[in-house]
Amino acid sequence: MLVRRLWWHVRGYVIIRAYGRRLEALINGAVREGLALWDLERASSALLLGRAFAADYRRLARLGRRLGVRVDVVGKAGLPFWAAQARRRPGLVLGGAVFVGVLYWLAQFVWFVHVDGAQTLPPAAVLEAAAAAGLRPGAPRADVRREDVVRSLHLALPRLAWAAVELRGTVATVRVVERTEADPALTRPGHVVAVRDGLVERVVVTAGEPLVAPGDTVQAGMTLISGALTPGTRAYEERVQAGLPPVVRAAGSVLGRAWYRGYGEARPEDAAADDPAGASPAALTRAAVERARRQARASLPPEARVIDEEVVVVDDRGVEPGVVRAAVTITVLQELGRFSPLAAEEP
Amino acid sequence: MERERPSVAERLVHALDLPPEVLLNVPKTTLIGNVQVLVENHLGLLQYDPRAMRIRTARGELVITGAGLRIGSILPRELVVDGRIVHVELRR
Incomplete structure (x- = not known):
């Protein structure tokens, strides 16, 4: 039909x-x-x-x-x-032909360059690098060599992990993927140092050299696992062979006992007026111990495991009648080490 | 009742299982929905107006009634009728 x-x-x-x-x-x-x-x-x-x-x-x-x-x-x-009509109006036919011709001719050029995927890079920098290799608005499509543009992008922008050029009609799209840089704070070398005075119970080292052993007592700030390697050790030689400084990011776990103290007191006049039982010696003692315990626990790290608690109650009637004082000492097993980066000395 | 004796061509068509319209010059009428009738092997128009159309064929008169009937195209063997078809009838 x-x-x-x-x-x-x-x-x-x-x-x-x-x-x-x-x-x-x-x-x-x-x-x-x-x-x-x-x-x-x-x-x-x-x-x-x-x-x-x-x-x-x-x-x-x-x-x-x-x-x-x-x-x-x-x-x-x-x-x-x-x-027959067209023969009578040659101008119209010519105009149409010119229009089609011009349209076809204009389609041979790149008129738009888009950047896709630039996250931290300014798109202008990508466009500039592309233009340096010949990809710019007005460039003939046939002259755009995609491999050259990609090479130019990589040379100009070392942060690119991948780049590609897509030509679709008169629109060129430069697609880039930026390298994900590791956070320098996570790679900087350093030591594992003690966060608190304690008694070492177990040492596990994944990087660096241990400076303490189970049974040692340590003071807050002391280096527990060193990131500075000792000359002669295998790890040291490997670093040097690879052309790297013999300093690593120390890592590991130093588990040890630590102690937390708290103090509390209770006075009869603090007890509520309508609660005579609150002023009894037993109630006052309970209140004082509870306050001391709360104070001691306040500074406990969340992962600490309580292994012992010691309570000392002083009922010093001679000095201040009726006042009960209590001291609580909590013994915990906790992670003593914490990573501390070396002072920044990057070039 | 007297039965018509089939012609040679008819018997040939029957024996060889051929499409009858090819040999017998009989009309083949195709109705498409209620919008088009295609008549092959027609022998001319007897009457045409938008409500009714009578077409001469070798087997009598084909009467198409409907509304807004148009002749989509007419060729020596083939006639296409467009419009809203209501009724198609073969009159001897």
């Missing part, structure tokens, strides 16, 4: 109006003579609208005359008529 419609257009057709009584006879006669008709519509009993090939019109009109039917042309369509 589509092919047939195309054929009508290519050959050119006329829209006809047939006026008369013997319209069926006109149609039958046309068919018998091999004249194609289509889109016929009976507008009224004496009027028929339809289409026929332009080349057949004369024969159709002659047939109509024989049958007493007037066949008029009310419209023309198809390629031959368009061509």
Whole structure:
């Protein structure tokens, strides 16, 4: 059907109006003579609208005359008529051709350069590096060598992990992925030092050299695991062989006992007036111990495991009658070491 | 009742299982929904107006009634009728 419609257009057709009584006879006669008709519509009993090939019109009109039917042309369509019209208006045709030509010519250039994926890098820097390799708005598409652009991007921007250029029509998209830099605070060398006075119970070293052993007592600030390697050790030699400074980021665990103290006191006059039992010696003692314990626990690190608690109660009636004082000492097992970076001395 | 004796062509069609319209010049009418009728092997129009169309065929008169009937195209063997088809009838 589509092919047939195309054929009508290519050959050119006329829209006809047939006026008369013997319209069926006109149609039958046309068919018998091999004249194609289509889109016929009976507008009224004496009027028929339809289409026929332009080349057949004369024969159709002659047939109509024989049958007493007037066949008029009310419209023309198809390629031959368009061509005739175009010949009368060469300027329009030329304009159309120029338009298509210019459009085609303009499509040969890159007009837009987009940057995709720049997170910390300024897109302008990416564009600049791309422009240095010839990828800029106005550059002919054929002149853009993607490998060169990618190479230029990598040279200009060492922080790129990956780069690619995608050309789609007149739009070039520079896709980049930035290298994820390790946080320098996590790689800087240093020692593991004691956070608190304590008694070492267990030492596990994953990097560096241990300076303490189970049974040692340590003071807050002391180095427990050293990041500075001793000359002659295997780790030291490996670092030197690799051309690296013999200083590492010490890591490991130093578990030890530490002590936390708290003090509390309770006075009879603190007890609530409507609660006479609150002023009894036993209640005061409970309150004092509770305060001391709370104070001791306040500074306990969260991961500490309590292994012992010692309570000392002093009821010093001679000095201050009725006042109860208590001291609580909590013994815990906790991580004593904490990483401490060496003073920054990066170039 | 007298039965018509089948012609040679009819018997040939039957024996060889051929499509009848090819040999017998009988009309083949295809109705597409209620929007189009395709008549092959027609022998011309007897009457055409937007409500009814009578088509001559080798096996009688094919009557199509409906509304807004148009002739999509007409060729020596093939006739396409468009419109809202209500009724298709073969009259001997």
